[in-house]
Structure formats: C-alpha cells, structure tokens
Amino acid sequence: MILAPPEQTFLSTCPVCQRQIDVTSLEPFTKLKCPFCGQMVRVRRRFDQFMIIRQIGEGGMSRVFEAEDETLGRRVALKILNRQYSRDSVRLEQFRREAHITANVTHPNVIKLYSVGYDQGYFYIAMELVGGGSLEQRIRREGHLKEDEALRIGREVAEGLRAAQQLTLIHRDVKPANILFTETGTAKVVDFGLALFMDRGGDQSGEIWATPYYVAPEKVIDNTEDYRSDIFSLGATLYHALTGSPPHKADTAAIEDLRRIKSKRVTLGESGLRFSPRTEHVINGMLSTSPEDRFANYAEVVDELRLAEGLLDRGSVRRRLLSRRARLIGSIAAAIILAYGIGWLLREGGQRRQARALQIATADERDLDGTGVTLTADKANKKTVSERFTEARQAMLEDRQFANAEHKFSKLLESKDLIQPTENWARFNAALCSIMLDKKKDAAAQFAQLDTTPDLNGLAPFFATIKQRMADGFSLGLNPGSLGYKTTNEEILGYLLHGLAEWHFGNAILGAKELEYFQEHLADIRKSPDTTPTATLDWLSRYSTLVDRYKPDFPLVRNALQPKNSGTIAELRASLALVQQTRKKLKTSGAFLTWIKDLESGLQREVSLLTLQEQQRQMEADKKHRQADLELLAEVNALVPSLVQGYDYNRAIDLLTSTRLETTDVRTALDGRLYLYTQARDFIRQLTTDLAAQSWTGTITRREGGQLTGKITCNTAGTTISVSLDRGTLSLPLDSLTPETLVEIAQSLGTQVTDSTDYYRRQENTAAFARLNGLLQLSTTIAAQLMEENTSFRTRWMKVMAAGI
Template sequence: MEDFPLEVEVEDCSSCGEVMDVSALPPYTNVQCPSCGEHSHVKCQIGAYSIISRQGVGGMSLVFAARDQTLGRKVAIKLLNEDYSRDTKRIEEFEKEAKITALISHPNVVRVYTVGQAFNRYYIAMELVDGDSLEQLMQKQGKLCEDMITRLAIEIVEGLKAAHTEGLIHRDMKPGNVLIDSNGHAKIVDFGLALMTSGGKAIADEIWATPYYVPPETLQLREEDLRSDIYALGASLYHALSGMAPFTTETRSTTELLKIKTDVPRLGKVTSDVSPFLSEVIDKAMAFDADDRFQSYEEFLAALRQVEMYFRTGNEPEELSEPTKSRRGQRQLKSSSVLIAVAVVVTALIIGVVTLMTTDTTPEKVKTPVVVGGEPAEDPGIDEEAMHVLIAAELRIAQTFLTQGKYMSAHERYLKLAKNKAVESETMYWTGMRSAISAWLGGESQNARDALREILKLQAQSGREELSTVDKKLQKAMVRLLGLKSIPLEQVSQLNDDLDIMILFASALKEWDQGRWQNAEILFLTLKQAKTDSDQAGLEYYKQMSDAYLADLKLLSPLKEGFDPKTVEQAKEDLVDVLSARNNLKTKGRAPFNTLQWQRQINAKIKHIEAKQQRAILESKEQRENAVKYWAMAKSNALRALKQHDFERVVKELKKVKAISEDDKAWRSSILYLTENAVALYKSTSVALEGKSADFVVKRLDGMVEYEKLLGAKPEGLLVGVEDREKLLAWRDLSPYTMIDLHKKISIVQLSEDEKNQRREQLIAYTWLTGLEAKARSGAESLADASPTFSKRWKACMEAVN
C-alpha cells in the first residue's frame, strides 16, 4: 500500500494559543506547550467523536472512550495502530471485523455504530461498556464464584449463538474478550479473528490465538466450527472457576501445545470450590475431540441452565445428554455400564478384614517385607495366610489415618489397597467405598467419584461372570452414589448389617456434598438410630461424624436463605456472620465451600454497592455540571425574551430548568411571578375585548405605526383595522402605554374586590417588566395599602430582581 501523503497538522495551545505542530504525534497525546509550559491532550477529535480517555492497548489497535458530538452518548473508539494502518491485509481485516460485528444484533454482543478514518488511521466506533473484562475481574478476585460464572456463561453462549446464526465463529474467545457491564451482564467483543462459515465450518489460513484457550483443531489448521468456540469458552470458564489457566507452559510450539491439551486435568481435580455438575459441563466443553463436546449451542445452554436451576432450587440436573469426555480423548466409564459378573469369594474373609480394621489386635509379624500399595500376590514367597495379615495391616493403617482426620491419606491407602490384585472382589468393593467416604470427609468430592469409577472399572476389567450378594449390594450402591439424582431414604434405610450402615453414611455424605442438606439431615439422623452387634467402633465413628455434619447444618441454616444487604454496613454485618460460622465448622467440603461462596457473594455485593455509590457521586457531579450549564442557557434565553416583551417564552424557558444558587432561585421565582402575571393580563384583556370594537389609538412598541381602529382581541394579541382589513398585533409588539390606556377603558365594575386587586397586580407586573418602573412602584404602593399579602410578595420580588 502507498504511504499516506505527508500532511502538517497543527493545534493551538488551549492556554496561550501557541500553534503547535502535532503531525508526528499519535492521537490523544499529552504534550507540553513550548511557549507556556502547560500540558494538554492533542488530536482528540476522531471524526464525530471527541476522545475522553484511553481505555486499553492491544496487539493491533488502541481503544479510547469518546463522546459522540452529535448524539451526546459515550462510545468506544477502536483505532488501528499506525503500522497496521499501512498494511492492506490488516486494514481489510479491521474493516471485516466492523462488518461482521455489525451483522449481530444481540444484547450480549457489543454493538458497532460506524467505521471511519482519522489521522491516516482506520477506526471503529462501538458501544462503550462501563465495566471490567472477565480477565480483569479474575485478576482482581482470583477464583470467581460458580453461580456468577454460570450466569455469565449462559449470556456468552447466547451471544455466540446469535453470531453463529449469522454464519460466524468468533475464534478468539478468552476472558479478555468478555466485558461485564455495570449491571453485571456479559458482552462479547473483538471479532477480529472471526470467520464466515460455509456449511457451519471454516478453515483459517493462519494461527493467531491465545494458547491457553485455542482449540486443538485450530492448532492443526483443520476445519473449525461452533464447537471450536465452545472449547475456547470452556477453557476460559475453567480459568475463571479454578483461578488458574488450564496449563502453565509458555511454549509456542503447536506440537507441544497439542500434547499438553490431551492431558489437561479435569476441573474437579484442580479445585474443590466447583460443584460436580458444573465441573462436568466444563470438562465436556473442553473435550480434546470436537465430537466429544457439546454439538450445538442449544445443548450447551440446556446443560448450563440445569446447573443454574440447581444453584437456585437445589434440584439436581439431569444426566448430560452425552457422556462427559476427558481431554485425553477417552470416554470416562459410566456407572450404568457396569453390569458385570465377578467370582464368588469367601464371605468370612471380608468379615475378618473388617474385624481386624476396627479392633486393637496387632497383626502377627510377617517376615516378608510389607510394600504398601504394591503387588505382594505376585511374590511367590508370600502365602495366602500371610497375604491376609498384610491386607489387615494395610486396613489398620488406613483406618488410623481416618480416625486421626487425615482423610486424604486414608483415601489414598484404601484406594491403593482396592487396586491391589491380591485382594478379593468383596474387599476391593469395600475398600473402594471406604476410599470414597474418606475423600468426601476430606472435602474432595471429585476424588470420591473418581475412586468409585475406578473400582467399577477394575471390576469390569476382571472378567468375572458371577456376583456375590455383597458384591451386588456394593456395586449397586456405587452406581447410585455416582448418579446426580437424590438418594431416597427408602433405598438405604433397611439396616440389616454393617455394610448397610456404611452405604447409608456414604449416601448421606453424597447428599451433603451435592447441597441437598435436607435429605442429608434425614440420612444422618437415621444413621444415629442404627444399631449393630459386630462393628460397634465403626458405627460410633459414623455417628460421631454425623453429629459433626448436623452441627454444621444447624450453624449454617440461618445463612442459607441468602443475603440482600442494601448498605455496605449491612453487608459487613452479614460477612461477620459468615466468617464466624466458617471458623466454627467441624466438617470439610460443602460447608466451607458454601461459606466461601457466601463470602465472595457478599464481597461482590460490597463492591457493587460501593461502585454504585461512586457512580452516584459521579453522576451527581455530572448532573450538577449539566444543571449549571442548562440553567445558564435558560437564564440567557429568558433575559433575551424579557427584552423582547415575549413573556410567554420567559415562562417556558424558566419552568424547564431549576436554578442552582439561592440567589438564582430567588431571581427565577420572582421573574416567574412577574411574567406569569403579565401573561395573565394578556388573557384577561383578550377576554374583556373579545368581539368588541371601538375607535381607539393603538401604538406599536417601536412607535413607528399607529392604528386608529380597535376590532377586538384574541389570546395572541389585539385585532386592529388597517385600510378596511383586520390585522393581529401580537402582545409583545404592543406599546405598554397602549395597554395601560386600554385598562383605563375596560370596565371592572362587575369584578369582585379580590378580582380587581388581582387585575391591578397583573398590570403592575406588566408595567415593571416593560420598563415603566416608576409607574409600577406607584401602583404597587397604592395596592400595598389595600392588600398586605401583595405588599409582602412585591417587596420580596423587588429584593430578588434588583
């Protein structure tokens, strides 16, 4: 592209008028005048827009806040930087962004108003969003609460859906391209990398995206479609919810990035602050294979709305329409698929193991070294009896960790033992269940669910064809615990043995973790009534932990109704209540998570209230400045109309604004009093003279013309005769002497005394306004003797206007 022609651009210093050459400076540069030394911004006018402030700087452009000089609204100006303004391809892309965004009309997509060129640069004028980007919000607050992110996610998907309806994919979804307005609503910006699709698909000719959020198919230069934007949004939400990017590497190698993206940890693995329902939605959106993601925005929205409904009502979401896929490109094993057969084992073994776990008997010393979590069955030096002793020892270690409150250590021990090929089927199920219980007690619900899946997967891979009664009971319980639906009391209330008691406790933990506290309370209370003839120590432990959860429920129940503080002080009182409750909690997981969510909500409310107060202060200041400006304009117009005797206009000008200072208020009130009386005089005169004619000399205000015939009056003025024609002479063009003479002729005999005084007051006001102040004072003194109330009004009026 040819260089722009060199033009000399000059601006005058706002302080001293010195002419400054600003040709080489970028827009909105702060310069110092070489003459007077004062600082000012130059090149502030972009087309019809006046720059107010700089908003941000990107790789290709600068963004300013500006005011539309025509419509008076604030806008955002996106200005292509100087280098790219000389690049034909970038100019075309910049114009394409404007056209693409203008195609979309949706409340969750920033609107484009116009495009143009100024200072040899191209610009886009668009909607100015008063608020932070999602990225800025993450930088300020770290992890963001899941209910807010779910609501924003729904709005973002709605915006992307609107874009897709126009045949567009965004291709650069990231936290920085989502703005949050002052009402907390999301707006998508920056369609600079967007593509028009053909049949819903498109292929880019270059990779230009943010590594954390870019979908795998973009890195491979394969076809992209709406599922690519779903991946990028999923990765952005992952970052917002966990407080960390999906990975930390700084590599720019597409090969390395692709490898990393196959092994991104599930959201539930990196944070315990997110419900399993939302975690599964995010995991599915981020599936490595596009076929494993949501296949439409409708499907994505349905899943998000189920989660949103769960946050509002506590009703469980339905199962996702397709299994959630891991980002390794593999399906997770669904619990409903585990319809397997396993070998029959000796029931006495599991009973013996349970007994060893809950008693103080020290296991017999074994000569063969114990390898925790290893595979002792593969060592031919260990016989079956020794193996049973080793298993019992491992169970005692896990149980010790559990009773000491080292829940995750217990979880790992139980799980390693369950995965040990030496243990029988029933022991595998039993230790797997204990592993899940330990994880729930430790507040790591995702680990609990992973443990259950792992056990079901191991059993499915074992190839056994028959199930024992114990196997069936445990397997059925695990499938139920993995489901999203609530566990009814009748399914777990038959407590025939210790196994039923353990399943009941696990079910109560699952209900508690998923926020169904009322159901959990019923299950915990049921367990407290349970009895056993064998594992008394185990039952007492379950009852002890049930008491802890019930105590936390009592502590949190007054708080779970939510918070709606109207002031910062009220919000801080709510915060004290939440923090006090949190410090007294006895359990981990859902209870601390809820208090943390409430704390974040209240802190967000405090920020919202403070921001609202700040906006109110700024708006009040702006309103005051505008009021001063409008008053000055109205007063100027009113003074001009007074000189022209256009009293009706004076009334109109002064009534549409309010005065600011006390002196101005008094002046406005007095001038309105005088002019309203003058207008009332016009009206009473037109009524008195309507349809009446007489030989009467009527003079104009300018004294140039006299009329000798009065033909009557209308609300607009007098009717006079001119060469056998009727002419309307406006009241403002009438000589005040003529008005005074007219009222000497108009009979007021039929009027009451109050009406006569009112007519006199109108004439006095008119006389004063038309410059006959001596006559006005004389008439006022006369009327003051007859009307003390008029005397007070007139005195106050004269003090204000003189």
C-alpha cells in the first residue's frame, strides 16, 4: 500500500540552461517559461523510469499519458492520480485497488497492467498502451457501427469480461469509453476502478457507482448487482454502437428519475433501424430488465454473439428509418384518442361528484375511541373529524405509513372546526410520526403548539408536562421511573413518546427501556379504580404496535459491538464485519443506526489506513526485489548476444531459462526474450530438417557478400549446407548465409505445408527469427497477420512487444 509522504519541495532542471526550477505546485507535464533563460520547457516529465511523451486522456480522478519505460524500452500508458487524490489515503486505496484488480486479469481482451508506484507526490499505474482509440470515439466519429463490426467487438469484450468473471470479478462500469482498440482493431476492456470481487462480500457502501446510460436496472432499483449487470451494460453499449444512441436517455443522476427510466423495457427493434433477427435476439436478451431473463453466463453471450455474426446476411440487412410520416399520423391519432378519453373521464368525474354532493350523511357521530375527544363534521371533505382522525391513526398504527399519517394529521389541524382536546391529540400523533421519521424540528414544533388551558377533560397537566419537556431538548436521558406519568389512563402514552424520542435522538438503550415499560404497563389500565369504563381506553393498546416495530432491534442495541482503540488488521476486519451485519439487521432508523454507521466508517478508515501501511511495506519490499531483478535482467541482456554462435541459440536459451526473477513485469520482459530465442532456434531446426529431407533451388546470399545459385541441401547435423553448381558441389557453414536467405528458403518450403497448425507454427518461428535478426518490417507483417487469425499467438507476441525487443 502506498502512503503519501509529507509535503516536500520538487525541483526540475531546465534542459537549456541547466538551472533548477521549483515545480512543487505544478502538475505533471506542465509547460512553463524558464525563469532563468526564458525558454518554454516541460516539467515533471519523469516518474521513476517512465518519461512522459504526451497526454492521451483525462478523467475525474486522474490523467493518462503516453510514456516511455526507459528500463524495459517500451511505450506504456501512464495513469497518474490527481494531486488532491494522491494525498487522500482513501482515494489512494481505491486507486491501488484498481491496480490490484486489473493485474489479476490476464487476457488478450483486457488491458494489461505492468506496475504501480509513487513518485514526486503522485501515485501512478503503468499499463499496456494501445493506439486504436475508444469505442466512444468511434461512435462519435462514425455515428454508428456496422452490424458485423459491433457484434465482433461485443464478442471480444464479453470474452474479456468472462476472464474477469472467472476470478469472481465484475467490472461495474462497462461503457463505450472503457472499450479501447489496438492498432489492428482488437477490443480491450479498461478501467476496472469500480470493480469488486463477488466472493468477498460485494459492495457494502450503499452508493451507486455507474454511468446512467448503461447502468443495469437492478443497480438503481434495489442496489444489487452481479455479473449479469455487466451483461446488461454491455448490451446497452452495443445498442449505442448499433443505433448511435444509448437505450435509455438518462441525462440525470437523480436516483428516483433513474429508477423510473430504467424500469422501462427497451428493445433494439424500437430504435427505428432494421437489424437481423439474431442480432435483435442477442441484444434484447442482454437488455432484459430482470437479471433472471438475461443470459445465464458469458459463455452463452459469446456463443450468441458468434452465432449472430455467422448468420448475418450482409446483403439483405440494411438499416432503414421508420417513416416520419407514419409516426406523425400515429402521434396525431394517439393525441385524438387521449383527448377523447380525458374528456370522458372529466364528464364522468363531474357526475360522480354531483351525486356525492347530494348524499346526506346518516352515520351517527361517535366518540374517537378516546376520552374527551369532541367530534365535528368537516363540511369541505364531507367526512367527520372522527373519520379523518381515525383514518390518520390507522395509517400510523396499522399501515405504518408514517409520512402519510403525518400529512393527514397536519391537514386535520388546518380544519376550522377542530376543537380541543382533538386538536392536542392530532398534534401529539403528528409529532409521534415526525419522531419516527427522524424529523426532530417538526416534532418540536408540534409540541410547542399544544394547548394547556384547563378545559381539557383533566388532561391539561399531562399536555403541559409534555410541552415543557419536549421544548427542553426532548428531556433526553430520563429513566422511566423518573417520568411520573400515570399508567392507568392516557398519560401512559408519555412513556411511548419519551421512548421513541430517546431511540431516535438520544440513547437507544434507554429508549428501549422506556418502550418496554410502556408495553408492560398497558395492563394497568384495566386495573384502574377510576369510575371511567376501561373500555373507552382500549384504544391505547393499539399504540403497542409501534413498539412491536422496534422490538427486533432491542437485542442488537444491547449486544452492540463496542469500538476498539487498536488491533491488528484481521481483528479490525472482523469487527467491521460484525458492525456491518448489525447494520443490515436493523429494522428502524434512529440514534443507534447513526452510531453504527459512524462506527462502521471509523473502522473502515482504520482498516484502510492499516492496509495502506501494510501495502506500503510490501511495495517497498517489491521495489527492492524489482530493482534487483532489473539489474540482473540488464546483466543477462548484455551477456546473451555474446553466447550466440552463428545461428546456435542454445547457450543463450540456457542462460535465460536458468535466470530466476520475482517481479512480474521484469519476468515478462525476460520471458519475451526467451520466447524469441526459443522460436528462432526452432526456426533453424525446422529449416535444416526440411533441407536435409528435400532440396531447394534458388539464389543464396552470403554474409561476406556474393551470391550463389543452385540446388541447396543440408547435412543431418544442421551445420553445413551443400550448393550444387555446374562446376561441382560447394559446402558452406549454415551461419555464413544471411538471415534474409534463410527466411526466403523457409517461406518457400512452407508453402508446401497443408496442415494449418503446422503452417501457423512455422510462421510464428519465422516471425521470431526475423525480429531477432533485425528484419523488423518482415517480422511485423507476419505477426500482424497471425494476431488476426490466432488468439494464442497474440498472447505470446504481446510479451515480445512488452519486452521492447
């Protein structure tokens, strides 16, 4: 893990006057005028062994440059984290995580990561450089892609994502900008910065990270995802490539808007363009709203895309826009039908309202199931206050729709016919709803308006106490025994009120005690010696349902994990896992949930910090290993050429094989060189075997100059060739012939090979031999053809390219 060092001064040397310039405040690759000689110079171009050449991209957290790896002699894409993030331990961890994730995936259709580092106050990642641009750029430039080309790109990307999924890894941000192309057109997936491993618990952040155009519905609807979410995003990307527009016009980051937009099913046929049936089948399958309706795995996706490619009839498939005239006529017809329907509904609605106005309420006005509540009729709504009060209380106690109930009580309080004590009970219940919605100010405002005049059927002291206590910061911290409310009448609701207030705004453990106290003493009402019939107080027991909502969380509060001041990273991770489990189990909000979230955030920071420190130590060790490996590789590279005698590569191969390197990218460079020498040896063996079995007639060129024309054969040892001339037979050492002559003979003899596997093997040997002997143009031509036709060769040849040989 990489930890940002304290702020320090960085100097850069002017290449003209050789004076040093303070560049501490300047970003990498900044161009400025030298304060000493006045020349325009680039500063901060070198990061460790990488020399920046030009900027090729920029994102929200980083910039990407083309750079030269001067140690290994290759071009790379250097991704440098921006200044503010390079000093942010959390962002550093995220950036390092991207490097770790990407390095785990090795596949021709995934951008390869070479190394990571921290230099001059900046964190960087060195990656494979490809020069074919992105799919986003192609769509912008071409409008939309041909059907067969889009299917090929989709298949290659699916193969890359399948390799990641085999490591239980999902990408989470598949989109055109994250699909790059090599010079030969091969598609590669890049930017695994949002990826996560599904077998490590997935994303517990609760945040939605994705690009709105391409994000899967399940991610925005219920924040769940798996590899099928990437399949949807790939389908949306291919839809965009085929039609020139994304499937959902989601120019918003608002979650509610996205949920509404993403819940609508989109099919390729709705685009107004014509595609082959199989193409529509595979894209529509990937874009299914439900993950269960998409393809079961990437193997099916790859097979379906390949089948669509094979069945594509390029002569009969052409894109045609639907007739604008037809759409216009359809729109007009739809508008007429809609207008007629609205008119009918308005007429019917008016008739119904008129009939309702003629009705006469015959129901007797009843008591509100609460002592002393006075009922009046609400003339505007044609419902009695009793009906409206009961409806609001039902929404709160039975339906548990607290926001709806709060609204109903608030509307009831606006009624001019409302009198006491109904008004106080409406405020009391509205305040309860506000508390359960964590709206502390709204609850306090309702309590502040309670009427405490004496004419309240004996409840004035109770309401006065509630008003005073709630105005004084909700009187948090009082034990049930000190509250002093009666448990034989309506005052028992005071314990419920204090318990909910404590749970949401104070001490959850104390809140649980007060809520349990309320439930336990509900039976006291029936034991009351008062002359008031207890039946009229039965409505109080209904409030017990509110406590039932909180009871499952009581054990979680009492057994909550207490934070630790220190511990190993394993202990902290275990504590974090327990805290996260507790948070997931909670059914209610409130002070305890806030505390749990704060504790979780604190533990996550500690884990990240310790992980950073551990990774820093590991990177320091890796850096030492890498430096030692680089020094050893340099010695080996310098020695290898001297071990080659003519076209005998065996001693060089033995040295390369016996060299042990621990660092991945340095080992890759060694493997690339070993591969070339091994293939070149096999080239010579195959050539001498062929010449020993059959002759070749033509002109050969000798290294020291001069040409000979005749029949060429080779001895069984493969060291000497015989040239049959008119004047006799001439024997020559094989290594006296130029590399061009040997390639020409091999290519000529290779035309007689009928087995495709043998032919590709010979061509691979020839490409390696040519490159090792300086025939770069010939080698590049052969390799380019093989990479298009042979995926396994492409993987091997990339090692050669990475080694810069």
